[in-house]
Amino acid sequence: MALTLDDVKRVAHLARLAVDDAEAQVALGQLSGIFRLIEQMQAIDVAGIEPMSHAQDIVLRLRDDAVTEQDQHALYQSVAPRVEADLYLVPKVIE
Amino acid sequence: MHNATLKILSGDLAAKKVSSVEVVEYFINRINKLGKNYNCFITLDEEKSLAQARAADASRAAGRAQPLTGVPIAQKDIFCAKGWLTTCGSKMLSNFISPYDAYVIERLNAAGAVNLGKTNMDEFAMGSSNETSYYGPVKNPWDVTTVPGGSSGGSAAAVAARLAPAATGTDTGGSIRQPAALTGISGLKPTYGVVSRYGMIAFASSLDQGGPMARTAEDLGLMLNVMAGFDERDSTSLKRDPEDYTRELTTPAGLSAQPLAGLRIGLPKEFSAEGVAPDVAKAVEEAIAQYRKLGCEVVEIALPNMALSVPVYYVLAPAEASSNLARFDGVRYGYRTPEYTDLLDMYKKTRAEGFGAEVKRRILIGTYVLSHGYYDAYYIRAQKLRRLIAGDFTEAFKKCDVIMGPTTPTTAFKLGEKAGDPVQMYLSDIHTIAVNLAGLPGMSIPCGFDGKGLPVGLQIIGNYFSEAQMLNVAHQYQLATDWHQRAPKDID
Numbered sequence: 001m002a003l004t005l006d007d008v009k010r011v012a013h014l015a016r017l018a019v020d021d022a023e024a025q026v027a028l029g030q031l032s033g034i035f036r037l038i039e040q041m042q043a044i045d046v047a048g049i050e051p052m053s054h055a056q057d058i059v060l061r062l063r064d065d066a067v068t069e070q071d072q073h074a075l076y077q078s079v080a081p082r083v084e085a086d087l088y089l090v091p092k093v094i095e
Numbered sequence: 096m097h098n099a100t101l102k103i104l105s106g107d108l109a110a111k112k113v114s115s116v117e118v119v120e121y122f123i124n125r126i127n128k129l130g131k132n133y134n135c136f137i138t139l140d141e142e143k144s145l146a147q148a149r150a151a152d153a154s155r156a157a158g159r160a161q162p163l164t165g166v167p168i169a170q171k172d173i174f175c176a177k178g179w180l181t182t183c184g185s186k187m188l189s190n191f192i193s194p195y196d197a198y199v200i201e202r203l204n205a206a207g208a209v210n211l212g213k214t215n216m217d218e219f220a221m222g223s224s225n226e227t228s229y230y231g232p233v234k235n236p237w238d239v240t241t242v243p244g245g246s247s248g249g250s251a252a253a254v255a256a257r258l259a260p261a262a263t264g265t266d267t268g269g270s271i272r273q274p275a276a277l278t279g280i281s282g283l284k285p286t287y288g289v290v291s292r293y294g295m296i297a298f299a300s301s302l303d304q305g306g307p308m309a310r311t312a313e314d315l316g317l318m319l320n321v322m323a324g325f326d327e328r329d330s331t332s333l334k335r336d337p338e339d340y341t342r343e344l345t346t347p348a349g350l351s352a353q354p355l356a357g358l359r360i361g362l363p364k365e366f367s368a369e370g371v372a373p374d375v376a377k378a379v380e381e382a383i384a385q386y387r388k389l390g391c392e393v394v395e396i397a398l399p400n401m402a403l404s405v406p407v408y409y410v411l412a413p414a415e416a417s418s419n420l421a422r423f424d425g426v427r428y429g430y431r432t433p434e435y436t437d438l439l440d441m442y443k444k445t446r447a448e449g450f451g452a453e454v455k456r457r458i459l460i461g462t463y464v465l466s467h468g469y470y471d472a473y474y475i476r477a478q479k480l481r482r483l484i485a486g487d488f489t490e491a492f493k494k495c496d497v498i499m500g501p502t503t504p505t506t507a508f509k510l511g512e513k514a515g516d517p518v519q520m521y522l523s524d525i526h527t528i529a530v531n532l533a534g535l536p537g538m539s540i541p542c543g544f545d546g547k548g549l550p551v552g553l554q555i556i557g558n559y560f561s562e563a564q565m566l567n568v569a570h571q572y573q574l575a576t577d578w579h580q581r582a583p584k585d586i587d
Binding site (some may be wrong): 007008011012013014015016017018019027030031033034035036037038039040041042044046049050051052053054055056058060061063072075076078079080081082088090091092093 | 190191192194287288301302327330331333400402403405406407409410417421424425426427428429430431435436437438439440441442443444446447450455456458459460461462463464466472473475476477478479480481482483485516517518521531532533534535
């Protein structure tokens, strides 16, 4: 399966990465090489094999439904690009 | 003092031959003098380090010292440390002063260790040469025209150049073992789940694991004793009884003793496949011969799906990375582009400007393999193959106790040599990646040099939770050989 320039641009949009045509062209060349490597996977019969998502056979733990975090918003917001009235500021989304 | 191991420094501190302030000042001076040659630190903060050293001396005076109290340890810049710039080697976090401590930092702080500084690394730990860092490449102390490996390249170079007695690292596909091999030091990636990932900036969560980097197996054990432990805040942290990882370290009765009698070493034929440099193969063969003298038996084993580990990894790791790195949006922390028209434009420019080329490449791969229509063909197929790869190890460990082979196919390559060819770069991790996919512990120890005087690493892979045994396997070799004591020629 060959990647196209449109694939690169579509995926870049999904990943919220700005790319211009020149960058997309370079990415296409490199990604095509990487996908040739990845295509080696297609040679193996995987019928009947369960996907392995994790190295350990573990089940997510449950905990008591209790407050465990302290309010530290001032500390955490101290590293935010723009904050006003305890809120993170972003460009207007709703008119 | 800079050739002293953690064990020796710890003893000298306990015997009050030296104070923590003196030790830390010594290493800071050394870093100030030599650090620029290798570019291995991103952030130094003399005041913070010395404050910790003074506190360590005070707790020793009060009789509360632990083995690591007062020893300086460099921290890979992937670990959040409260009040410290924590960049992960990226422009995206170039202004991020962490508001909290990672579990590993908490534990080392609680043990009285001194944070000597934050070490350089490949951006978001994505790289095998430390050339993807926003802060520039790290240089290998053995030959500054070569790479130190990655992604924990700054930690490796700092330990190799005797700028720090030990350092932390993280290993997603080989990022502790490969740089340890290329810089002639020892490094251990524990079993997945042994060291909490809390506050360790995420790359590929099902593979990432923190671990120690030092000059001896004994020191790795001392560090792992502090770094390991159950943590509620990491959903994959394993609840196990605390272990003393140095408990199996033994001192042989004499030169003729066979301290490892009966230990079965599995040699996978896949590790001697094409692409392994002759000098590397020779050094590893000699190491195996040494292990026979120590009493080991050698058995041939097979890891038939080994070659698939690189393609499988380059589906799974980028998929997890694309998801993990979605959090960097210029809203809550980190870099935000200065000019934008609307929210989408802000996201796209922030991410395009804040991430480097390799990180963007992996985000694109990951987004693609997770996208509609490709998920089953790539992501699910890779997960199925992951099970085959892990199964190979399960079979192998029926016949042997540890597996050995070269950590890397070659010694350190030249800066820039593979930087333009991602596939060649990815293939340099061919011997280490399968261990992460299986979640097994793996380590690298120095076992010789190539014709150019560059170090060769011996990889030791153990079964799940066999770190204490592996450390003794490495320790016996280090008692019988002196490769781990060799220093780069410019380092006195």
